[in-house]
Amino acid sequence: MAHRITLIPGDGIGPEVSAAVVRIIEAAGVVVEWEEHHAGVRAVEQSGSTLPQALLDSVTANRVALKGPVTTPVGEGFTSVNVGLRKALDLYANLRPVSNLPGVPSRFQGVDMVIVRENTEDLYAGLENEIVPGVVAGLKIITATASERIARFAFRHAVDNGRRKITAIHKANIMKQADGLFLRSARMVAKEFPDVKYDEKIVDNACMQLVMRPEQFDVLLLPNLYGDIVSDLGAGLVGGLGVVPGANLGERSAVFEAVHGSAPDIAGLDVANPTALLLSALMMLRHIGERTPADVIFGAVSRVLAAGATLTRDLGGTASTTQYTDAVVGEIHAHRS
Incomplete structure (x- = not known):
């Protein structure tokens, strides 16, 4: 064929x-x-x-x-x-x-993980403007639709490929609305997949854990910007x-x-x-x-x-x-x- x-x-x-x-x-x-x-x-x-x-x-x-x-x-x-x-x-x-x-x-052996990154929004929406000279604003766009869609993709990928755990990476302690929405969406989808373990980590802690004990991770679920950074970090491992x-x-x-x-x-x-x-x-x-x-x-x-x-x-x-x-x-x- x-x-x-x-x-x-x-x-x-x-x-x-x-x-x-x-x-x-x-x-x-x-x-x-x-x-x-x-x-x-x-x-x-x-x-x-x-x-x-x-x-x-x-x-x-x-x-x-x-x-x-x-x-x-x-x-x-x-x-x-x-x-x-x-x-x-x-x-x-x-x-x-x-x-x-x-x-x-x-630097490590036994690393076997998959990074799933939302690919269409977040700061990569490219909504930037100069408010006044020397001051630029960029909008971080997080929607329930995109967050639920990528979470469901991650869980289905886990099930189809024998993966057992998904870790959602976020900064909801600071960005309570944007990253909070991402987490709420992931938690909702997680309920549809009771056989897949679900947990969460703040992005800075996740990066530290990745360079200390990467073997603890299986599937990582991230919004666009964190996913871009963490996926390159993962490659470095x-x-x-x-x-x-x-x-x-x-x-x-x-x-x-x-x-x-x-x-x-x-x-x-x-x-x-x-x-x-x-x-x-x-x-x-x-x-x-x-x-x-x-x-x-x-x-x-x-x-x-x-x-x-x-x-x-x-x-x-x-x-x-x-x-x-x-x-x-x-x-x-x-x-x-």
Whole structure:
């Protein structure tokens, strides 16, 4: 069966890691018709828009996309393409599994958790204005509808994947109305799932606990801003953003993406690590029903990482992107032969 999937290569190292992942998926025998569209800097150069309508139409039609990293200017320039894409397609759930990989050095072992982040509101609603010179206000938007929806997503994900506990992360001791609403929504949904343990932690305490005893966490449920911060913290527990996947999920579409930056300083040098985008692609393959090839690829990646002979430089090795990809493809072929 052929799958038609939108491919958004991204900026910087995006095209390189995207090409590596496409090659690995093909080696595993998955037939994909890739429909390539651009976003961000390259899209501006081609069409004058960071998020062209043709790209949105493609994802809407195909229902699935794989996306490389896209540059977001800091403090100036165009607004985040990632946020715009999530809003335009109502990709309300950000799913970030965090677990150790063999051979990847990290400060902790035995980490196995999932971060579920609300993806459409909170401070990321982008409602900012300068009241008077030198004074800027930003609105934190929390709604019962979005909070209940993401809570229900988290509990269903827990049930479907054998997870046993959900921890809601908040700052309701200070933001009693906004974060209070988020908590009330989560508590209400929790009553629908009596077999899943539910607890709560204030976000600052949760961060401390994560860097002391991360093994205590299973599924973390967070509003948008806390989720963005804590998911990167979680990545740091297991080796960094280069080895963790990400997905943005909605009722009608799903976009799977690497969550690291576009690293323009190493673009074109054939040294980037494609693991994060590859692991995101494995989430995508499972999403479209290609579980066996996803398992084959994961086994191949695990063996390459565990062997330690062909690691990219961010993991302490000297291998190029091409050499690492060759090694993974070689393991796939060895497994299939």
